Amino acid sequence: MTCAEEYTPQLRARGYRMTPQRLAILHILHHNGGHLSPVEVFDAARRELPGLTEATVYRTLEFLAENHLARPALNGNGHIAYEIARHEHHHLICRRCGNEMEVEHAILKSMYARLESESGYRLTDRHLTFFGLCPDCQKGEL
Numbered sequence: 001m002t003c004a005e006e007y008t009p010q011l012r013a014r015g016y017r018m019t020p021q022r023l024a025i026l027h028i029l030h031h032n033g034g035h036l037s038p039v040e041v042f043d044a045a046r047r048e049l050p051g052l053t054e055a056t057v058y059r060t061l062e063f064l065a066e067n068h069l070a071r072p073a074l075n076g077n078g079h080i081a082y083e084i085a086r087h088e089h090h091h092l093i094c095r096r097c098g099n100e101m102e103v104e105h106a107i108l109k110s111m112y113a114r115l116e117s118e119s120g121y122r123l124t125d126r127h128l129t130f131f132g133l134c135p136d137c138q139k140g141e142l
Helices: 003-013 020-032 039-046 053-068 109-119 137-138
Strands: 069-075 079-083 089-094 098-102 127-130
Touching: 003 020, 020 039, 020 053, 020 069, 020 079, 039 053, 039 079, 053 069, 053 079
Parallel strands: 089 127
Antiparallel strands: 069 079, 089 098
16 A cells, blocks of 8 residues: 555545645655654655755644644654654653663553543643663663
């Protein structure tokens, strides 16, 4: 299945059309499989669409995140990076070496439910990034 075949129906169901810019950015996020900064997305996307501007990339990434097709996350240096929204998960990032690990949402699901229940808020974004030291970097501290 192509990116157009996968994501166009999702946008149409929300009342939006697939633009060349949206498709190029979704394609890059989908095939990268990891987190990309907006600048990295811009650099890759302008190879596919030479007239693309950096401002368009930033707006499109925000649009895709608002429509649950992309997910923003903080990276190790505190900047936002984006990934394709496949399944709900969270991240553990090592502050020393930058190693990253996914944490399944099921582990934190009860915490989210309790937070909503006790606060009265309805959470619209469910993504956390935890920072710490990986097991290898902890060995260096001994």
